[in-house]
Amino acid sequence: MFFPQEFSFFDEFEEQTACAVAASALFRELAEKGCVDAADLDRMRQIEHKGDEIAHTVIDRLNRIFITPFDRDDIYSLTKEIDDISDMLLTIVRRVHVYKVQGQDPNLLEFAAVIEESVRAVERAVKGLRNHKVVGKDVMDACVEVHRLENAGDAMRDAMLAQLFETERDPVRVIKLKEIYQDAETVLDICEDVAHVVQSILVKQA
Amino acid sequence: MFFPQEFSFFDEFEEQTACAVAASALFRELAEKGCVDAADLDRMRQIEHKGDEIAHTVIDRLNRIFITPFDRDDIYSLTKEIDDISDMLLTIVRRVHVYKVQGQDPNLLEFAAVIEESVRAVERAVKGLRNHKVVGKDVMDACVEVHRLENAGDAMRDAMLAQLFETERDPVRVIKLKEIYQDAETVLDICEDVAHVVQSILVKQA
Amino acid sequence: MFFPQEFSFFDEFEEQTACAVAASALFRELAEKGCVDAADLDRMRQIEHKGDEIAHTVIDRLNRIFITPFDRDDIYSLTKEIDDISDMLLTIVRRVHVYKVQGQDPNLLEFAAVIEESVRAVERAVKGLRNHKVVGKDVMDACVEVHRLENAGDAMRDAMLAQLFETERDPVRVIKLKEIYQDAETVLDICEDVAHVVQSILVKQA
Numbered sequence: 001m002f003f004p005q006e007f008s009f010f011d012e013f014e015e016q017t018a019c020a021v022a023a024s025a026l027f028r029e030l031a032e033k034g035c036v037d038a039a040d041l042d043r044m045r046q047i048e049h050k051g052d053e054i055a056h057t058v059i060d061r062l063n064r065i066f067i068t069p070f071d072r073d074d075i076y077s078l079t080k081e082i083d084d085i086s087d088m089l090l091t092i093v094r095r096v097h098v099y100k101v102q103g104q105d106p107n108l109l110e111f112a113a114v115i116e117e118s119v120r121a122v123e124r125a126v127k128g129l130r131n132h133k134v135v136g137k138d139v140m141d142a143c144v145e146v147h148r149l150e151n152a153g154d155a156m157r158d159a160m161l162a163q164l165f166e167t168e169r170d171p172v173r174v175i176k177l178k179e180i181y182q183d184a185e186t187v188l189d190i191c192e193d194v195a196h197v198v199q200s201i202l203v204k205q206a
Numbered sequence: 207m208f209f210p211q212e213f214s215f216f217d218e219f220e221e222q223t224a225c226a227v228a229a230s231a232l233f234r235e236l237a238e239k240g241c242v243d244a245a246d247l248d249r250m251r252q253i254e255h256k257g258d259e260i261a262h263t264v265i266d267r268l269n270r271i272f273i274t275p276f277d278r279d280d281i282y283s284l285t286k287e288i289d290d291i292s293d294m295l296l297t298i299v300r301r302v303h304v305y306k307v308q309g310q311d312p313n314l315l316e317f318a319a320v321i322e323e324s325v326r327a328v329e330r331a332v333k334g335l336r337n338h339k340v341v342g343k344d345v346m347d348a349c350v351e352v353h354r355l356e357n358a359g360d361a362m363r364d365a366m367l368a369q370l371f372e373t374e375r376d377p378v379r380v381i382k383l384k385e386i387y388q389d390a391e392t393v394l395d396i397c398e399d400v401a402h403v404v405q406s407i408l409v410k411q412a
Numbered sequence: 413m414f415f416p417q418e419f420s421f422f423d424e425f426e427e428q429t430a431c432a433v434a435a436s437a438l439f440r441e442l443a444e445k446g447c448v449d450a451a452d453l454d455r456m457r458q459i460e461h462k463g464d465e466i467a468h469t470v471i472d473r474l475n476r477i478f479i480t481p482f483d484r485d486d487i488y489s490l491t492k493e494i495d496d497i498s499d500m501l502l503t504i505v506r507r508v509h510v511y512k513v514q515g516q517d518p519n520l521l522e523f524a525a526v527i528e529e530s531v532r533a534v535e536r537a538v539k540g541l542r543n544h545k546v547v548g549k550d551v552m553d554a555c556v557e558v559h560r561l562e563n564a565g566d567a568m569r570d571a572m573l574a575q576l577f578e579t580e581r582d583p584v585r586v587i588k589l590k591e592i593y594q595d596a597e598t599v600l601d602i603c604e605d606v607a608h609v610v611q612s613i614l615v616k617q618a
Contacts, residue, residue, distance in 0.1 A: 063410050098364045099371055158510045165511055171377035171583035175384070178587065204475050269616050304570045305577055377583035381590070 010130040016082045017123040019051035023086040024119040031112035034104035036097040048090040055083040074201050081194045092183045099176040107160045111184040118149040118191040125198045143195040153188035216336040222288045223329040225257035229292040230325040237318035240310035242303040254296040261289040280407050287400045298389045305382040313366045317390040324355040324397040331404045349401040359394035422542040428494045429535040431463035435498040436531040440524040446516035448509040460502040467495040486613050493606045504595045511588040519572045523596040530561040530603040537610045555607040565600035
């Protein structure tokens with residue numbers, strides 16, 4: 001009963017981060033395309049839904065299994081935070097669709113690239129957990145990268161908002177883009193939260 | 207000392223959900239009336255305050271009592287989430303008052319009806335906890351209903367925001383209504399959070 | 413190994429609240445000055461960064477130390493919530509800078525005074541924890557003061573938003589100031605969250 005679970009948790013975390021990477025790649029594809037139609041939104045919904053199901057499986061097992069590879073609270077936080085990445089990306093894509101924001105926006109494109117980079121670093125960090133005694137340094141490097149990208153994202157968002165307030169004459173467009181840029185930065189905050197959990201797990205195992 | 211507490215927790219959860227139902231009924235009444243004056247706001251404040259006091263009692267007992275009818279963390283989450291329902295309804299009603307949004311808004315009326323339905327399903331789910339071995343299926347049905355209404359609410363909000371951005375010429379009115387519609391959908395999210403806690407309790411008891 | 417830690421936690425909480433007080437004093441200074449330049453923002457960042465480092469130390473010790481002066485969850489919540497005070501003040505100051513809001517705003521000045529008062533009450537409450545058997549009543553009085561100021565802040569924000577919506581003709585300025593006033597009120601909510609944790613610690617020790 002409690003022999004192979006340890007591996008399952010790691011497998012599930014990896015599947016979950018694979019969903020987050022897929023969501024970030026789709027987000028970049030849509031930022032390049034410059035609009036979101038109903039079919040695009042549906043693709044993002046499916047990715048998010050798949051990630052959601054994995055998170056539910058993890059939490060369900062956590063409630064039933066006695067021996068876990070690390071602290072129960074950390075498993076719970078990890079699965080929740082990874083889930084939040086695709087969730088927020090879906091929120092952004094839905095806003096772009098509902099608000100009918102159209103045309104390639106260089107700001108959104110820039111954010112999409114940084115987000116994908118950060119989610120891929122999250123993937124490396126989470127993948128290394130399984131084998132942290134050997135690859136602990138790589139895990140830590142990936143976490144540092146996530147923190148660096150979050151800082152970069154803060155500065156990006158601030159510059160974009162300053163420019164938006166100065167140049168955009170249509171207040172309704174200001175409302176729409178302000179929310180979307182702030183949400184985009186939030187994705188990087190969530191990635192940083194995942195990195196924090198990963199680091200805390202490593203500290204406790206040390 | 208630890209004999210009758212089990213019943214107290216259930217009694218208090220039921221009183222708390224009764225407050226949430228009262229808040230959702232008042233919200234619908236005010237949406238029908240089409241404005242919120244100081245006396246209306248005060249009525250909502252009193253309902254919220256009563257719910258808040260019950261939540262404090264629950265948390266206070268949780269800190270003092272050794273034996274609880276189910277997992278302490280779940281009791282804590284349940285009381286917090288139920289409390290958040292009336293809290294968010296008060297926030298919305300206060301905004302309608304402070305922002306001086308006047309005249310019956312069919313969107314808000316539609317949201318109020320769905321919110322009341324969802325809060326009543328939450329009430330059925332929470333009421334069934336006491337007796338879950340007999341009425342477990344009814345509890346699960348009520349939770350499914352809450353999830354269905356949350357999905358419906360997402361679609362409603364999106365349609366309303368799309369319409370608002372397209373038809374409303376006054377940007378300040380866009381700012382006000384956008385926030386109120388998003389908050390209304392958040393009430394349905396909170397109901398869904400309650401349903402998640404209820405389901406997790408049932409899983410652990412199974 | 414586990415003898416002197418008890419004192420360390422208290423020392424660190426006090427250093428953390430000292431950072432929060434410094435942040436609230438700087439916020440008031442900037443509200444009086446009526447603008448935020450890059451150097452001001454940097455000063456706030458340094459205060460926030462120092463508080464952040466203390467929070468990390470607390471959490472790191474919590475993961476390593478077996479005996480703690482009170483409930484581990486409460487230590488975690490306390491350090492997180494105190495940290496959130498400077499965090500939110502940095503967010504506000506950054507917005508004022510990025511949004512180029514200039515000129516002394518009596519509303520912001522009023523909020524800054526109430527925030528500083530509340531953070532100083534938080535400081536008294538947290539300082540009393542170390543010695544709560546003797547100064548328990550002072551701790552409770554400080555918590556009551558924090559709750560009173562949060563209520564006052566709600567009313568202040570509502571009055572300011574009502575006035576803003578009625579008198580400000582520039583919708584983009586409405587967007588900026590609305591967000592800043594709401595964030596200012598959030599600082600008082602966070603102070604209240606700290607007070608709740610302090611009260612819950614006292615209840616458990618009673």
